Amino acid sequence: MAWGATALTAACGVGCGASASRHETTTAVPAWSRGLDADRFVYVGTYTGPGVAPDGRMPSTARGIYVFRMRAGDGHLTLVQIVPTDNPSYLAFDTTLDHLYCTNQNDLVDGAPAGRVSAFAVDATSGGLTFLDTRSTGGTHPAHLSVHPSGHYLLASNYGGGDYPVYRILADGSIGPETDDAHGSGTGPDPDRQEGPHAHQIVTGPDARHVFGVDLGADAIRIWNLDLATGKLTASSPAAVTLAPGSGPRHMVFHPGGRFAYVLNELSGSITAFRYEPARGTLVPQGTVSTLPASFTGSRSTAEVRVHPSGRFLYSTNRGQGTVAMFAIDQSTGALTPMGWEPTQGEWPRGMNIDPSGTFLYVANQNSDTMVVFRIDPASGRLAPTGETVRTPTPVDIEFGRRL
Numbered sequence: 001m002a003w004g005a006t007a008l009t010a011a012c013g014v015g016c017g018a019s020a021s022r023h024e025t026t027t028a029v030p031a032w033s034r035g036l037d038a039d040r041f042v043y044v045g046t047y048t049g050p051g052v053a054p055d056g057r058m059p060s061t062a063r064g065i066y067v068f069r070m071r072a073g074d075g076h077l078t079l080v081q082i083v084p085t086d087n088p089s090y091l092a093f094d095t096t097l098d099h100l101y102c103t104n105q106n107d108l109v110d111g112a113p114a115g116r117v118s119a120f121a122v123d124a125t126s127g128g129l130t131f132l133d134t135r136s137t138g139g140t141h142p143a144h145l146s147v148h149p150s151g152h153y154l155l156a157s158n159y160g161g162g163d164y165p166v167y168r169i170l171a172d173g174s175i176g177p178e179t180d181d182a183h184g185s186g187t188g189p190d191p192d193r194q195e196g197p198h199a200h201q202i203v204t205g206p207d208a209r210h211v212f213g214v215d216l217g218a219d220a221i222r223i224w225n226l227d228l229a230t231g232k233l234t235a236s237s238p239a240a241v242t243l244a245p246g247s248g249p250r251h252m253v254f255h256p257g258g259r260f261a262y263v264l265n266e267l268s269g270s271i272t273a274f275r276y277e278p279a280r281g282t283l284v285p286q287g288t289v290s291t292l293p294a295s296f297t298g299s300r301s302t303a304e305v306r307v308h309p310s311g312r313f314l315y316s317t318n319r320g321q322g323t324v325a326m327f328a329i330d331q332s333t334g335a336l337t338p339m340g341w342e343p344t345q346g347e348w349p350r351g352m353n354i355d356p357s358g359t360f361l362y363v364a365n366q367n368s369d370t371m372v373v374f375r376i377d378p379a380s381g382r383l384a385p386t387g388e389t390v391r392t393p394t395p396v397d398i399e400f401g402r403r404l
Helices: 005-012
Strands: 040-046 064-070 077-084 091-093 099-104 116-122 129-136 142-147 153-158 163-169 175-183 199-204 210-215 220-226 233-242 249-254 260-265 270-277 282-290 302-307 313-318 323-329 336-343 349-354 360-365 370-376 383-391 395-403
Touching: 040 091, 040 099, 077 129, 091 142, 091 395, 099 129, 099 142, 116 142, 116 153, 116 175, 129 175, 153 199, 153 210, 163 199, 199 249, 210 249, 220 249, 220 282, 233 282, 249 302, 260 282, 260 302, 282 336, 313 336, 313 349, 323 349, 349 395, 360 395, 370 395
Parallel strands: 142 199, 302 349
Antiparallel strands: 040 064, 040 395, 064 077, 091 099, 099 116, 116 129, 142 153, 153 163, 163 175, 199 210, 210 220, 220 233, 249 260, 260 270, 270 282, 302 313, 313 323, 323 336, 349 360, 360 370, 370 383
C-alpha cells in the first residue's frame, strides 16, 4: 500500500505520522504521475581513494558523497558539493528528506573492524550536507542501510560478518545507541562467496511491521518483527525463506502495491518473484527469471534492482554484461516478462535508480567513472539514452532528495 500519514500512524503509533506527512510522496497524487516538473537534488555514494573498489581496476579518486542538482528537462546533473567521508557506498534518506545516512564500507584497520554508519543534515535550500555523527557497526564492509518508516531507527547490514545492527535515531537526526544486532548463519555451495553468512541488505516491508535481511552467503531472506519501543528484532514465523542453492541473493524490492517482492540473485544472475503475505511477513515464491539472454556466456554478476513507481516495470543491472535488464510486471500475478537489455554505455554498472517522477533512470558505471541518464518510455517502459553522461569517480549508489 502507499504510505500516507494515516497508514503510518496506524502502524507506528501516534507521533510518527505527523513527521511522515511532510514527505512529498504522501500527497493524494503520486509523485510519479505528476511528471518531472521541477529540478531536484541527487546524492551519489562512492568508493573513495586511494583504495580500489571491489571489482575495480585502479585506485579510486573519489572523495566522498557527491551532491548534484538535477535539471528537470533532460536529467542533467550539476555538481553542488563534495562531502568528504570514507567509502560511503550506500545512502538512505529519512522519510522527511531532512537527513541523509551513509554506510562507511571499510574492512579491518589495525586488526579491528572499521565499518561505520554516518549521519548528515540536509539543507532544504542548497541541498548541501552537514556532518552530524558516525557510529561503528562493529563489523566489516557494511553494504547497505535503510531508515525504518517510523523514522525512529536506522537499520544496517555488515556484509563481512553477516549481521544486522539497529540504531535509534535521535531527535536531531543523529545516530543514537545501537539497540540490537541480529546475526545470520549458514553457508552456500560457492566456496569463495558463500563460506558463511553475508548480510547484503536490510529493508522494511510495505506495512512497516516486518524487516527483511538479504543474506548472500546463506541463500536466505531473514524475517523479523521490529519492536518500535525497544528497537529489538525478533524472528518472525517463518524466520526465513530460502532460495535455490548458489543463488546469492543481493537486494530485494517491494512492488508499490505491496503484494509482491522481488529478490535479485547476484551469483545466478536471476530474479525471484514472491507474493507477499503481510499478516506473517511471509514471502511465497512465484518463479525465477534470468536477468541475461539465454545466449550469454560471460560473467554473471547482478547488482541493483528497482521497480518503476507506476509498478508496471522492473529494472536490474548486469555488471558482467554491462546492461540494464528490463521487465514488464503482471499486475495480477506479479510475474516478470523480459523486455530486453539496454547497454549502460560504461563498465561494471553497480548502482541504478529511478527518479521519483518515473521519468529518468540513472546508472552508475563504477569502473568507467560515469553516470548515464536514460529516459523511460511511460507506455512501454523501455529505456532510451538522453545523451547525458556525468563524470563521477567510482559511483556506486544514487539517491534522490528534495524537489526545488
